[in-house]
Amino acid sequence: MLQLRNISKWYPAGGGRTYILNNLDLDVSEGEFISIMGPSGSGKSTLLHIIGMLDEPSEGKYLFFDEPVFEMKEKQRSKLFKQHIGFVFQQYHLIDELNVYENIETPLIYQGVGGSERKAMVADMLDRFQIVGKKNLFPAQLSGGQQQLVGVARALIAKPKLLLADEPTGNLNSKQGESIMELFRELNKEGVSIIQVTHSEKNASYGSRIINLLDGRIV
């Protein structure tokens, strides 16, 4: 599904460079559930952002479904991203001004999905996550776990092939975290590839493969 080759990311520091990622290779096949682990500052989030096309490396090559991502124009890349990738964040990052329903609906709007189709898709998603009763609430009115549930629902609404999660359970208690992880496992079974960044061994164990990062290298 995606191949990273010789990916490096650095910042100039003094006379030299500080490497965040250092000459890193990674292959991910469809259907995998990968957990990226490592201490703080090892480059986990940066790697995830690069995979999610939110950030660019200083050097290296990235093929997504055999297409060279960094050689594309902004427009094409954005299209690729919209079609295939969903994002889940540690801080949920829901839009405060929008209620649950509207938050979930937003990606569809950006993809130009028609009104009635949008309605049906959002209704399905609300149903599936059992949050129909909360659809008119605003993020501030929800608990952390509920917010993250909405975050996941929003990431999945456009039926992405790849779900990227940056410490999805980081701000949740263990019970809430577990239910999110169960959800991920289920999604993975349905064919969604998942890459998550996590600190927790337990969460990592839900995945099919663990990648350990240290100082910008896979160990």
Add this chain to the structure above:
Amino acid sequence: MIRNYFKTAFRSFLRHKVFTAINLLGLSVGISASLVIYLIVHYELSFDKFEKDGDRIYRVVSIMQFPDQPFKNSGVPAPLPAVARNEVPGLEDASHFILYDNAKVAIPSTNAAPKIYKKQDNIIFADDHYFSLFSYQWIAGTPSSFTQLHQVVLSESRARTYFPFDDISQAIGERIIYDDSIEATVVGVVKDLDEITDFSFKEFISFATLINSNLKNNYGWEEWGSVGSASQFFVKLKPGASTSQIENHFVSLRAKYVKDEFLTTDHLLQPLSDLHFNADYGNYNQKQADKSVLYGLLAVAAFLLLLGCINFINLNTAQASQRAKEIGIRKTMGGSKRQLIFQFLSETFLLAFISTLLSLLFIPWLLKIFSDFIPSAINFNMIVEPHVIIFLLVLLVVVTLLAGFYPAMVLSGFQPVTVLKNQTLGNNTKTRKAWLRKSLTVTQFAGAQFFIIATILVSKQIHYSVNKDIGFRKDAIVNIGAPFSKDPGLRTVLMEKLKAIPEIESVTLAGTPPAYTGSSSQTMSFENGDKKIETTVEFKNADEDYFKLYNMKLLAGRFPRSSDTTIEYLINENYARFLGFEHPEDAIGKMLTHNHPFPIVGVLKDFNSKSMRTPIAPLIYTSAARNYSSFHILLKPHGDDGALWQTAISKMRNSWNEVYTEDDFEYRFYDQTIASFYENEKNISRLLSWATALAILISCLGLLGLAIYTTNQRTKEIGVRKVLGATVQQIVMLLSMDFIQLIAWAFLIAVPLAWWAMNKWLDNFAYRTTLDWWVFLSGGSIMLLIALTILCLRTLRAANANPVRALRSE
């Protein structure tokens, strides 16, 4: 999608109530000012636009070349039109008509006394081409029936005034008598022009009627040398005809028909569209518009609108960090830059739209405040007219783009990774964008200070004009005009009655007061050895009592003696100097010639016979009593309650009514007459005050918004400083200093601009007030004071806040 945007926008407005209120108020003030000004400008520009082929219709006007000043007149010599119609090629149509105002109209009745209408206006003697050149709708009769002697066509409204018929076409055949001498039969009724026009004529008497009456002699019939504005000549050119060629034809016409021309006279074509604006020629005593005032108004509107937009830009970019998170999320969910720009623009559009609705609420109020400045035809109902709606839509788009484009670019440019990783992004970009915010704020305050300085200076000039020593007494004087057409003997009768009123100090009968808007001039020549000095001189008529009443000073010789016709001249100092007399005494006994030579018997100290716009010019007083038409009455000083003057005026009224039974008593205090010279300036001053107040209001709203923003941003800094021992004053100073610097910069920009502009404006005046340094300084100080007050509202609160709280919440 739009609905979703609007929903987000609404919720974001509600979350930032103060900023939204500031933006709404600022924009709606700008929009309502623009709308009112648009209505005025549109109204003034649409005068006589309805006339078919109006671009080919011209008025023929005259310029007489007096020795040192051209005299412009809207009329033509009475013989010109008939000749021009036959001999000037390129004219499709031409109409000559004569204004006939202040007529006494009598409607005879078979079985009762005639109905009398005194002082009827809007009457003309129109030739039979009038109705083919100008389009009217005929209710009864036809243009072809209007060719004979003793015929009159009425407008519907005038016909209804005169006749009681329900079906107004029954008025045909009725008789009307003008000034007890001219009789006419109604042959037609036309609809009043309901378009915007200065052609307010309501009664059209056939031209032949005039030619066959003695009245024509009042209009200098057959005299090529006499030009009066009552004789109006309009032409319609053939398509493609050139105006300069036709003007040349007029030159050859004059060469052919006018022998021994005393003054060179040119006839020019004034476009129909110029009639409403050109004060040189006037327009049937209608209120004209001044194009430069209209442009000034447009500039004010644009400026106020710009101020509102600047507030929007400043507050939105300042607040950008607060929205950064939303932008980051939207981008990670697939929102493209273009979609985000569209979202922010639609948000701005919504705000501008609400502002527009809000501004509509202000309109009736604005129309009321400026009712004496705004043409009365403009009213609130006009906002549903298509052109106004189109204007509002265009304005809405312009405001949206002007205010929204830059913030939209800034906001949509955020990189999601940086935003989502690091929530304090706003602070990083702050310094980068601050210069723009600062320069916009400086622009606002420069404009506001410019307005303050201009307002002070215009008031200063008005104060100077009204209070300057103009060389004569103007207080406690009342002027009464004697009816010109009545027996001059009655004037003496009234004079004796007035003299008997004990509240009157003194009274004299003479020509116009020392300073007066109208004037009459003649060319005078003076032979100094072999040199002949010829110049145009203003003529006034008065005798000794007048000069004493007005307290005017004689420099040499004596005042002229009373007589029926001119026998001697009193000249002013300026004229004496103009003639080359070093000492006033030298002029005494010298002869001046108009038609006959008369001696100079006295030299009068210079005084202002016009407003301060006009320099003092050569002037002559003669004591030709037959030109005396005005009573000048000096009242005794009144007590505290002014009752004495009240009594005096009611006694004068009684005397008047005993002498002139048919005419109404009209009086005017002379100091008010003089103050009315500056009506225009007072209007400008009032408009400026309003523009200034609004500019200050909008700018200070923006300032308040920025102050709120910065104090919020620096809460932690303030807390730390307070913990470290900073006093409240120190913190207030710290927070205010940035803004004070901006105002100082704005002051540096405003001063030269204001200096330049006000110098230009003062050039309109021959006698002007000084551009004192304190005017500029007070402009800056007023702004600073207001701004500091606004800032204190916010900074004091921030400085007084408990620091522990600020630090804990971080």
